Amino acid sequence: MKTYAVAIIGAGMISKSHIAAINNLPNAKCVAITDIIHEKAQAAAQKVNCPCFTDAKEMLEKVPEIDVCILSLPTYIHSDYVSLCAEYGKATLCEKPLEMTVEKAERIRSVVQKTGIIYMTAQVVRFWTGYREIKEMMKNGEFGDIYMSYFSRCSEPQKWGNDWLFDPVTGGGAMYDMLVHDIDFMNYLYGPAESVYTVATKSDTNCYNNVFASLIYSGGAKGVAETSFTMKTGYPFTMTAKIMGSKATAEYIYSAGYDINQRNGAIAVLKLFRDGKTPEIINVEQYDAYTKQLAYFLDCVDRGVQPDIVTLDQSVEVIRTIDAIRRSADTNSIIRLR
Numbered sequence: 001m002k003t004y005a006v007a008i009i010g011a012g013m014i015s016k017s018h019i020a021a022i023n024n025l026p027n028a029k030c031v032a033i034t035d036i037i038h039e040k041a042q043a044a045a046q047k048v049n050c051p052c053f054t055d056a057k058e059m060l061e062k063v064p065e066i067d068v069c070i071l072s073l074p075t076y077i078h079s080d081y082v083s084l085c086a087e088y089g090k091a092t093l094c095e096k097p098l099e100m101t102v103e104k105a106e107r108i109r110s111v112v113q114k115t116g117i118i119y120m121t122a123q124v125v126r127f128w129t130g131y132r133e134i135k136e137m138m139k140n141g142e143f144g145d146i147y148m149s150y151f152s153r154c155s156e157p158q159k160w161g162n163d164w165l166f167d168p169v170t171g172g173g174a175m176y177d178m179l180v181h182d183i184d185f186m187n188y189l190y191g192p193a194e195s196v197y198t199v200a201t202k203s204d205t206n207c208y209n210n211v212f213a214s215l216i217y218s219g220g221a222k223g224v225a226e227t228s229f230t231m232k233t234g235y236p237f238t239m240t241a242k243i244m245g246s247k248a249t250a251e252y253i254y255s256a257g258y259d260i261n262q263r264n265g266a267i268a269v270l271k272l273f274r275d276g277k278t279p280e281i282i283n284v285e286q287y288d289a290y291t292k293q294l295a296y297f298l299d300c301v302d303r304g305v306q307p308d309i310v311t312l313d314q315s316v317e318v319i320r321t322i323d324a325i326r327r328s329a330d331t332n333s334i335i336r337l338r
């Protein structure tokens with residue numbers, strides 16, 4: 001079994017989950033870490049005993065054995081760094097959202113197509129216990145006809161010196177950073193959305209931080225995705241999925257700590273309700289989704305194939321959908337995507 005040499009670019013909050021995932025896998029080793037803030041790169045690198053850098057290009061030059069780069073960078077520079085990694089022929093796992101604009105998302109697609117690097121957007125919810133069971137149940141027709149779906153992701157403002165996240169151009173607040181998970185998952189269940197209509201409010205930095213987006217899909221499915229960054233002190237990072245079908249209703253609730261890194265002691269329950277039957281608590285497989293995601297990506301690298309659990313075309317479509325959700329909020333009108 002080959003051991004993959006993995007580099008981290010961006011040693012902020014979510015890099016901790018990626019580094020833990022690398023450490024959990026027998027076929028992965030963290031060989032270099034870059035952050036423009038030297039102290040952050042150094043602190044992370046010391047824990048795994050690898051060299052640190054403040055410039056990604058220098059890292060790629062000096063550590064040629066790198067096989068895979070994980071980009072845990074502010075969203076608005078994802079396309080620049082996918083391009084850089086592609087220039088060096090590195091397989092790249094890039095954090096969500098793919099980018100801030102459709103144009104920059106398209107740029108990533110053309111760079112990946114041109115260079116042929118193995119690429120995946122880290123839409124971790126597709127690997128998340130609870131969500132995976134819902135996807136499977138839907139595939140097996142266990143819900144019958146779907147009347148409505150509801151997805152939600154709410155937390156206190158996610159602040160850790162990451163001002164970029166609360167700027168409409170660089171991070172987009174909850175509408176981009178949080179909603180993208182649920183829009184991606186809804187597209188995974190139903191295919192690309194046909195139209196969207198959004199009710200949303202902005203908070204202090206001009207980002208939409210409270211959002212209800214309603215979506216209609218070509219197969220007739222309808223759903224609502226909610227997000228908020230304005231919950232008050234002590235409200236845990238909470239995600240919810242509800243499927244209302246003619247045969248069954250499912251409800252999944254996952255409640256972590258202040259942020260998604262605080263998963264120790266998280267509450268996760270998936271319940272299934274059917275007419276006339278005792279509600280069932282589904283035993284979901286227990287594993288770390290970030291580890292599952294990386295294991296899958298490395299398996300794709302090993303086989304030399306593009307990932308098909310999350311495809312780049314789907315990631316670009318998610319950014320088109322989020323863009324439409326924002327335009328709907330801006331104009332208070334229905335936006336048609338096709």
Ligand SMILES: NC(=O)c1ccc[n+]([C@@H]2O[C@H](COP(=O)([O-])OP(=O)(O)OC[C@H]3O[C@@H](n4cnc5c(N)ncnc54)[C@H](O)[C@@H]3O)[C@@H](O)[C@H]2O)c1
Binds near residue numbers: 040073260
């Ligand atoms: N999958 C998830 O569950 C999840 C959760 C949170 C964040 N994210 C995503 O991960 C990405 C990073 O989010 P975060 O919360 O870790 O942000 P963060 O601000 O905590 O970390 C980003 C890091 O990148 C560094 N950086 C900035 N520019 C750089 C550059 N040019 N070169 C090298 N380093 C640079 C910063 O110094 C910072 O340490 C975002 O796209 C975000 O949406 C995903």
